[in-house]
Amino acid sequence: MSHAPTPMMAQYLALKDQAGDCLLFYRMGDFFELFFDDARTAAQVLDIALTSRGEHQGTPIPMCGVPVHSAEGYLARLIRAGCRVAIAEQVESPEEAKKRGGSKALVARDIVRFVTAGTLTEEALLNPRESNVLVAVCPLRDRVGIAACDISTGRVELEECAVDGLGAALARLAPRETVCPEEWPSAPLEAVGRPAHGFDSAGGEARLKEIHGVATLDGFGQFGRAMLAAAGGLIAYLDHVGRGRLPLLLPPVARGGDAHMAMDEATRASLEVLVSSTGTRKGSLAEAVDRCVTGAGARLLAEDLSAPLLDLFAIRQRLELVQWLCEDPLLRGDLRGVLRAVPDLGRALGRVVAGRGSPRDLGQLRDGLAEARRLHDSLAARGALPALAQALLPRLTGHGALVDLYARALVPSPPTERGQGGFIAEGYDASLDTLRAAAGNSRRAIAALEAKYRDETGVAALKIRHNGVLGYFIEVPARHADRLMQPDSGFTHRQTMAGAVRFNALALHEEASRIAEAGGHALVAEEAHFEDLIARAIDAREAIAATAAALARLDVGASHAERAAEGGWSLPRVVDEPVLAIAGGRHPVVEAALARAGERFVANDCRLSDADRLWLVGGPNMGGKSTFLRQNALIVLLAQAGSYVPAEAATVGLVDRLFSRVGASDNLARGRSTFMVEMVETAAILQQAGPRSFVILDEVGRGTSTYDGLALAWAVAEAVHETNRCRCLFATHYHEMQRLAETCPALSLHHVRAREWKGDLVLLHELAEGPADKSYGLAVARLAGVPDAVVKRARAVLDKLEKGRAATGGLAAGLGDLPLFAAAIEAAEDKVDALREKLNGLDIDSLSPRAALDLLYELKREANA
Ligand code: ADP
Numbered sequence: 001m002s003h004a005p006t007p008m009m010a011q012y013l014a015l016k017d018q019a020g021d022c023l024l025f026y027r028m029g030d031f032f033e034l035f036f037d038d039a040r041t042a043a044q045v046l047d048i049a050l051t052s053r054g055e056h057q058g059t060p061i062p063m064c065g066v067p068v069h070s071a072e073g074y075l076a077r078l079i080r081a082g083c084r085v086a087i088a089e090q091v092e093s094p095e096e097a098k099k100r101g102g103s104k105a106l107v108a109r110d111i112v113r114f115v116t117a118g119t120l121t122e123e124a125l126l127n128p129r130e131s132n133v134l135v136a137v138c139p140l141r142d143r144v145g146i147a148a149c150d151i152s153t154g155r156v157e158l159e160e161c162a163v164d165g166l167g168a169a170l171a172r173l174a175p176r177e178t179v180c181p182e183e184w185p186s187a188p189l190e191a192v193g194r195p196a197h198g199f200d201s202a203g204g205e206a207r208l209k210e211i212h213g214v215a216t217l218d219g220f221g222q223f224g225r226a227m228l229a230a231a232g233g234l235i236a237y238l239d240h241v242g243r244g245r246l247p248l249l250l251p252p253v254a255r256g257g258d259a260h261m262a263m264d265e266a267t268r269a270s271l272e273v274l275v276s277s278t279g280t281r282k283g284s285l286a287e288a289v290d291r292c293v294t295g296a297g298a299r300l301l302a303e304d305l306s307a308p309l310l311d312l313f314a315i316r317q318r319l320e321l322v323q324w325l326c327e328d329p330l331l332r333g334d335l336r337g338v339l340r341a342v343p344d345l346g347r348a349l350g351r352v353v354a355g356r357g358s359p360r361d362l363g364q365l366r367d368g369l370a371e372a373r374r375l376h377d378s379l380a381a382r383g384a385l386p387a388l389a390q391a392l393l394p395r396l397t398g399h400g401a402l403v404d405l406y407a408r409a410l411v412p413s414p415p416t417e418r419g420q421g422g423f424i425a426e427g428y429d430a431s432l433d434t435l436r437a438a439a440g441n442s443r444r445a446i447a448a449l450e451a452k453y454r455d456e457t458g459v460a461a462l463k464i465r466h467n468g469v470l471g472y473f474i475e476v477p478a479r480h481a482d483r484l485m486q487p488d489s490g491f492t493h494r495q496t497m498a499g500a501v502r503f504n505a506l507a508l509h510e511e512a513s514r515i516a517e518a519g520g521h522a523l524v525a526e527e528a529h530f531e532d533l534i535a536r537a538i539d540a541r542e543a544i545a546a547t548a549a550a551l552a553r554l555d556v557g558a559s560h561a562e563r564a565a566e567g568g569w570s571l572p573r574v575v576d577e578p579v580l581a582i583a584g585g586r587h588p589v590v591e592a593a594l595a596r597a598g599e600r601f602v603a604n605d606c607r608l609s610d611a612d613r614l615w616l617v618g619g620p621n622m623g624g625k626s627t628f629l630r631q632n633a634l635i636v637l638l639a640q641a642g643s644y645v646p647a648e649a650a651t652v653g654l655v656d657r658l659f660s661r662v663g664a665s666d667n668l669a670r671g672r673s674t675f676m677v678e679m680v681e682t683a684a685i686l687q688q689a690g691p692r693s694f695v696i697l698d699e700v701g702r703g704t705s706t707y708d709g710l711a712l713a714w715a716v717a718e719a720v721h722e723t724n725r726c727r728c729l730f731a732t733h734y735h736e737m738q739r740l741a742e743t744c745p746a747l748s749l750h751h752v753r754a755r756e757w758k759g760d761l762v763l764l765h766e767l768a769e770g771p772a773d774k775s776y777g778l779a780v781a782r783l784a785g786v787p788d789a790v791v792k793r794a795r796a797v798l799d800k801l802e803k804g805r806a807a808t809g810g811l812a813a814g815l816g817d818l819p820l821f822a823a824a825i826e827a828a829e830d831k832v833d834a835l836r837e838k839l840n841g842l843d844i845d846s847l848s849p850r851a852a853l854d855l856l857y858e859l860k861r862e863a864n865a
Pocket of ligand 1: 590594600601602603604619620621622623624625626627628752765766
């Protein structure tokens with residue numbers, strides 16, 4: 001028996017072939033249906049019933065479906081679960097199909113769009129406060145090009161980095177979706193492979209020129225070949241996903257590698273910049289700082305926090321804007337009031353350009369641009385603006401003609417659906433008004449007919465009604481139907497219902513036709529106007545995007561000012577010298593958490609300078625060491641992002657790279673042993689940190705045995721002090737490390753204070769100078785609720801251990817005659833150099849085999865000496 005697929009199944013399978021690894025949404029009437037494995041996946045993710053339909057190769061075909069009208073919600077869930085979806089629509093009506101291929105013809109279907117996490121524009125599928133970034137990466141020789149875009153707002157950035165910098169760059173961009181050439185062995189784990197020929201630098205350059213209608217890209221910036229190759233891959237993917245219709249792409253911006261403070265993935269994670277350790281925004285720095293009143297502002301703020309600046313001038317400009325808004329609460333309040341009412345211009349524009357714009361989106365452009373203009377006028381009237389505000393001013397205006405057009409063309413609140421019409425305002429198009437008037441007249445005429453028919457028939461219960469199947473009809477209760485059934489009554493019978501009978505009449509039919517005709521023409525006219533209005537927005541896309549960006553920048557400035565006012569934050573002084581002087585610093589997230597519990601945060605100072613650049617911080621667990629370390633890193637990050645900082649005063653010397661190694665135990669989920677992770681990250685710091693970097697290291701060596709741990713922590717601290725020479729806060733519970741202060745002149749000792757009071761431990765969370773006196777481990781255990789008996793037993797064990805230590809000189813007993821770090825390194829190098837010299841001086845050809853063998857023994861002896 002053959003199992004030739006039905007024509008429909010054949011069509012489905014061909015489309016599924018095109019869809020590749022995307023789930024195929026196959027349109028059938030009012031449903032999108034999924035079959036086979038797609039159905040299994042979707043049924044599980046969406047928690048909907050898995051059924052079956054027909055047979056394929058002898059077995060039932062698994063199937064599930066979602067209604068078209070509520071498809072967006074289901075799509076959102078699938079995307080969130082990491083799926084990608086291809087939408088196959090019916091591209092002709094059943095009537096057209098019949099005309100084409102007879103009564104049994106199958107309706108033609110085609111994939112009209114791919115829905116993927118990185119290519120969304122729909123309001124319902126996007127988080128208004130988060131960017132939605134799609135990234136294409138492409139290796140080229142020893143570099144990697146990165147093209148990043150947010151098609152919901154059109155922003156495009158190109159950059160390039162060394163292969164080992166890719167992780168950090170992706171961590172900064174936090175893409176929702178990544179594509180790369182297929183069969184690239186070192187592709188990022190989550191990247192989707194795409195045909196390699198799309199990632200072509202010449203092709204990428206040509207496409208960019210074509211999209212922006214320019215003969216050269218020089219006006220936008222300097223782009224290397226790797227960047228252009230990545231751009232090529234990005235555009236090829238967007239072409240594929242949009243089936244040839246490109247979304248909003250603004251001119252590309254070249255991002256230089258040294259424009260921003262470098263932070264690797266581990267640092268971002270441990271500082272919880274955008275997401276906290278719970279994987280959500282809750283508890284993150286972004287959440288603690290963000291007071292933006294617009295989604296666009298919140299997105300820009302997140303970007304700022306992800307990429308703090310290195311340019312003193314630019315940082316000071318941002319800070320000056322914040323200061324201006326900080327010192328003038330009335331202005332700030334007004335500004336925020338206006339911004340709160342501004343629609344999300346950037347995203348409305350993104351939908352419009354992607355071909356998914358609605359009349360409502362045009363209304364949003366109208367309202368947003370009009371508000372921007374009003375803001376411009378009120379700011380311009382003030383005079384004496386800070387430089388950044390002055391620079392933003394012209395971008396807030398210049399849309400007069402467009403706003404005016406939209407104001408005349410559109411009703412005050414246009415609908416999201418355009419199929420029903422009704423969004424073009426009265427008075428915009430005289431012929432449209434005439435059509436509407438005709439329809440209106442006919443509706444009134446129909447109302448008049450009802451009265452007339454009642455009169456004529458004497459049936460008071462007679463009604464003219466309307467439904468989708470019959471159109472307009474006359475309905476009377478069944479018991480009165482006879483009168484209208486008379487052959488000469490002027491009524492023709494249409495339908496008999498239980499209890500009611502329906503009729504038509506010539507005059508009614510004529511008026512109804514007029515309504516239908518006028519309505520149809522009106523719809524066509526509105527559609528034409530809509531296309532025209534859309535085209536006008538597309539023409540002005542760059543200027544609209546610039547206005548959206550300017551509004552977002554103002555919102556961010558006002559947000560920082562608001563946050564500063566709320567929390568008593570202060571204006572940081574950002575300078576070029578490698579210092580860090582913070583008076584009364586606080587950790588914004590911990591402080592907020594304590595405040596919710598009614599507790600007070602203890603502010604602490606930090607003073608690092610060239611002569612005192614490494615602080616060793618000791619003290620009991622839970623004493624506040626991590627918090628202190630992180631709060632200083634966050635203050636640096638905030639200052640360079642252009643924000644006020646949670647401190648009484650702060651002088652921040654520019655930091656080129658920020659590193660944070662905190663809490664080995666946080667990383668268990670990543671599959672590597674904690675100690676391995678800790679060492680990989682520590683290695684990165686030792687290799688990359690320089691004199692302008694700032695490093696926080698928390699409990700290095702905690703993940704291994706005491707001796708290993710102490711030895712590593714010791715060596716790492718020495719290397720940071722001698723070789724990296726960066727500013728560094730180093731928390732440790734190893735008492736022995738205090739002896740480093742004897743040999744490292746730029747290292748000083750500090751501790752978080754604690755006191756035992758009537759047997760209870762009191763953690764003061766207060767930083768003090770000098771070494772910690774003891775570790776209070778048992779007291780912390782008691783505080784944590786470890787049963788008394790266990791603590792008592794531990795006390796007994798500890799006494800024994802301490803007696804042993806006193807007898808042997810303790811853990812660090814052998815360290816007394818340790819040579820200095822620098823001397824030890826030099827000694828090792830000396831030895832290598834002596835060997836090299838000897839090898840270089842050899843005349844190998846003149847050696848007898850015997851002499852060569854002796855020499856090998858000798859060299860080996862020396863190497864081991
Ligand atoms: P450690 O790293 O020394 O083990 P943490 O920094 O993790 O300690 O702090 C432990 C807890 O102490 C925090 O969760 C917080 O509740 C509290 N804490 C830390 N620093 C402060 C502070 N400066 N003021 C008030 N409470 C603090």
